[in-house]
Amino acid sequence: MSAGQNGSDHGNHHNWLLRVRNLTKIYGEPGERTLELTGPEYNSNICPETDSIVACAGVSFDLYPGEVLGIVGESGSGKSTVVKLLYFDMEKTAGSAWLRPYNDGRANMLEASGQQKRYIRNHLMGTVYQNPRDGLNFSFSSGGNIAEKLIMAGSLHVGSIRERASFLLEKTEVPVRRMDDTPASFSGGMQQRVQIAKAIANNPPLLFLDEVTTGLDVSVQAKVLDLIRELQQELGIAMIVVSHDLSVIRMLTDRTLVMKHGRVVESGLTDQILQDPQHAYTQLLVSSLL
Amino acid sequence: MNIVEVNQLSKTFELHILHDKMITALHDIEFAIAEGEIIGLTGKSGSGKSSLMKCLYRTYLATGGEILYYSRGAGGAGAARNGGVVDLVKASDHEIIALRRSEIRYCSQFLSVIPRVSAIDVVAEPLTRTEKNRDLARSRAKDLLEVLGLPTALWDAFPVTFSGGEQQRINVARAIIAKPRLLLIDEPTASLDTRTKDVVIGLIRDLKQEGTSVLCISHDEYTLERLADRRLHLHSGRITHAITESI
Numbered sequence: 001m002s003a004g005q006n007g008s009d010h011g012n013h014h015n016w017l018l019r020v021r022n023l024t025k026i027y028g029e030p031g032e033r034t035l036e037l038t039g040p041e042y043n044s045n046i047c048p049e050t051d052s053i054v055a056c057a058g059v060s061f062d063l064y065p066g067e068v069l070g071i072v073g074e075s076g077s078g079k080s081t082v083v084k085l086l087y088f089d090m091e092k093t094a095g096s097a098w099l100r101p102y103n104d105g106r107a108n109m110l111e112a113s114g115q116q117k118r119y120i121r122n123h124l125m126g127t128v129y130q131n132p133r134d135g136l137n138f139s140f141s142s143g144g145n146i147a148e149k150l151i152m153a154g155s156l157h158v159g160s161i162r163e164r165a166s167f168l169l170e171k172t173e174v175p176v177r178r179m180d181d182t183p184a185s186f187s188g189g190m191q192q193r194v195q196i197a198k199a200i201a202n203n204p205p206l207l208f209l210d211e212v213t214t215g216l217d218v219s220v221q222a223k224v225l226d227l228i229r230e231l232q233q234e235l236g237i238a239m240i241v242v243s244h245d246l247s248v249i250r251m252l253t254d255r256t257l258v259m260k261h262g263r264v265v266e267s268g269l270t271d272q273i274l275q276d277p278q279h280a281y282t283q284l285l286v287s288s289l290l
Numbered sequence: 291m292n293i294v295e296v297n298q299l300s301k302t303f304e305l306h307i308l309h310d311k312m313i314t315a316l317h318d319i320e321f322a323i324a325e326g327e328i329i330g331l332t333g334k335s336g337s338g339k340s341s342l343m344k345c346l347y348r349t350y351l352a353t354g355g356e357i358l359y360y361s362r363g364a365g366g367a368g369a370a371r372n373g374g375v376v377d378l379v380k381a382s383d384h385e386i387i388a389l390r391r392s393e394i395r396y397c398s399q400f401l402s403v404i405p406r407v408s409a410i411d412v413v414a415e416p417l418t419r420t421e422k423n424r425d426l427a428r429s430r431a432k433d434l435l436e437v438l439g440l441p442t443a444l445w446d447a448f449p450v451t452f453s454g455g456e457q458q459r460i461n462v463a464r465a466i467i468a469k470p471r472l473l474l475i476d477e478p479t480a481s482l483d484t485r486t487k488d489v490v491i492g493l494i495r496d497l498k499q500e501g502t503s504v505l506c507i508s509h510d511e512y513t514l515e516r517l518a519d520r521r522l523h524l525h526s527g528r529i530t531h532a533i534t535e536s537i
Contacts, residue, residue: 064384222405229404233418251404255383269348269383276350280306287307 016062016100017205017238018086023059023095025081028052030093038261040281045078045261054262055081059095061257061267065205066236070253070270072243072285078262079242083208085110086240087127088117099124101205122152126199130211132191135198136183142169142194143179146201153202168197172227189220193227200231210242225251246289250274258282292360293472293503294323294346299355299379301341301527315341316527319355323472328494328504330518338527339507343474345379346505347396348386352379362393362471391419397465397475401457403450409435409460410445416468427467434463438489454481462490466497473497476507484512491516 026034034047038054045054056078063069071079084090086097096108101124102116109120126149129135136145146165155161166176172193174186183191192212199207209228213221229252232239241252249256249270256273258266258281266279277283299319305311315338323329331339344350346357357378376385390396395416404412410431417427435445438459444452449460458481465475478494479487487510494504494517508514514521523530 062384067384067387226404226406229407233415254387267383268351269386271349272351275344276303278304278351283305283307 015064016105017065017067018063018100019098019105020062020082020086021060021096023082023085023097024057024093025055025078025085025090026052026057026093027055030054039263040260040265043261045076054078056085056259056262059257059259059264061264063206063238063240065100066232066238067255068232068239068241068253070241070243070249070256071259072246072249072256072273073259074244074285076261077259079244079259080210081262082259083127083210083240083242087125087208088121089127099206118152122149123154123202124204125206125208126202126204127208128192128195128199128210128212130214132183132188132195135195136191138182138184140182141180142174142183142186142197145183145194146198149198149201164201165197168201169194171231172197173223187220189216189224192216192220192224196224196227196231200235200237203235205238207237207239208242209239211244213248214243214245228252246274246286258285291325292322293325294360295358296321296346297356297358299342299345299357300353301338301345301350302353314527316345316352319529321522321529323503323505325503326498326501328498328506328517328519330514330521331505331507331524332509332514332521333524337524339524340476341527342524343396343476343505343507347390347394347474348378348381349396355379359389359394359472361389393471395465395468395470395473397461397473397478399476399480401449401461401464403448403457405450406448408446409440409449409452412449412460413463413467416464420468430467431463434467434493435459437493438463439486455483455486458482459486459490462493466493469497469500469502471502473502473504473506475504477509478506479508479510479513487513488516 029050030052031047031050034050034052034054035057037049038045038047059082071082073079085092092110095110097110098105099109102109102120137148140148143165146168147161150161150164166179169176169179174190174193183194213224216224231237243249253270256270257264258273260281266273266282273282274286277286296319299316301316302312302314319342333339341350345352359376359378361374361376410428413431413434414427417430418424421427440456440459444456449457462478465473479490482490491513498504506517
């Protein structure tokens with residue numbers, strides 16, 4: 001069966017928060033047949049004619065307000081590339097993305113000017129990286145990191161910034177008395193929770209979480225997952241959760257995209273993907289679950 | 291009035307990792323569920339009971355046929371377009387998510403626990419999605435756990451360490467708290483003593499009084515006698531006979 005057979009294109013719903021079509025990122029100079037000669041059927045994302053690398057291609061989906069979408073796949077499948085393109089950490093090769101609160105969803109945000117992109121990043125999105133060093137400034141205090149995000153989103157009043165920072169640290173179970181310490185002196189789990197506090201500081205409608213529990217030990221992992229679930233339920237933030245870990249996907253997400261060699265091979269409700277996978281690769285992935 | 295009509299439903303699994311082996315779990319299934327009706331689904335292990343239930347919940351993608359669900363209004367644009375009728379086989383993922391949040395509830399045989407979430411919050415969660423009032427949801431959860439006889443000492447504990455029967459009661463409470471219109475429930479009384487069985491049976495019958503339709507898998511004659519308005523019996527993926535209980 002083909003991928004996306006239960007796709008969301010049942011008529012034109014107009015209540016999506018984020019709409020992504022044909023998102024593509026290729027490293028190197030692609031040839032005319034690069035997309036034809038790569039992908040899961042070829043078991044490779046390297047073009048045999050040009051050696052260009054297809055990090056992701058033709059990725060399309062709709063995300064609804066408050067919905068949690070999972071992207072699962074092995075290392076190098078392109079799952080992180082998708083969120084990096086949407087958070088403007090990388091330049092797309094092709095594709096479009098519309099975000100409802102940006103120009104009422106009428107302008108392709110990937111084509112926006114640098115200034116507009118900064119506005120979107122600072123006001124409408126948050127991201128949590130696998131490595132806290134990518135999301136936090138280790139020369140600032142933990143409170144300073146949150147303040148940085150708030151200032152970029154337009155807050156200028158020092159008192160209210162400090163108040164909001166301590167509220168967020170409390171919410172993410174980071175001891176507020178350690179607000180003035182730098183993240184370098186924190187444990188890995190605590191660093192991750194400061195990163196989450198920073199990412200949600202501006203109350204974004206959309207949050208990206210890229211392998212946020214990878215490398216944490218089980219009890220710390222459970223605490224971070226619990227925090228994410230609680231924030232999702234309380235604040236109704238829509239999320240895209242990237243993980244190679246199917247238990248994380250099962251616990252957090254409503255729907256899932258399965259990626260391999262840069263392409264989406266299957267998409268569906270998360271319980272359906274896990275219990276009735278259609279694509280050979282997903283069947284292999286699910287049957288490898290411990 | 292029917293809430294569900296199943297027509298010529300079939301399900302075949304294609305196992306690509308076993309040389310594309312085909313396994314057919316359901317053949318040509320036809321039945322309807324009326325509003326406020328409780329149907330007992332019986333049959334030996336492997337006869338297709340859970341597969342049928344999972345097709346209705348869309349955890350399994352049916353291979354053929356249709357499952358018409360007469361929605362009360364949820365189900366988004368698709369349902370609205372078709373006068374409230376949604377084919378659960380073909381509906382979009384978003385339509386299914388909307389129905390699961392508001393009208394259709396599935397209760398599996400085993401509780402899938404969520405780490406670090408207390409028994410009360412596990413039970414209250416479905417209600418907090420529709421009722422924004424968290425305290426109200428928690429107090430309703432407490433009422434249910436009390437009726438089900440779960441020791442109060444366990445209410446704030448994490449269910450992962452609970453016994454089978456305790457987990458089952460939490461699972462049932464979680465399934466009924468938001469009063470779904472359609473309840474799909476798998477072996478709700480399997481690991482319970484008779485007194486607790488009676489409580490679960492009573493709670494499901496209360497839901498029926500409020501108009502909920504129920505499809506209930508059970509091997510337990512005691513439960514089926516007291517609960518089911520009629521039974522569907524599955525054998526090798528086909529419905530072999532339907533019995534109407536006189537209650």
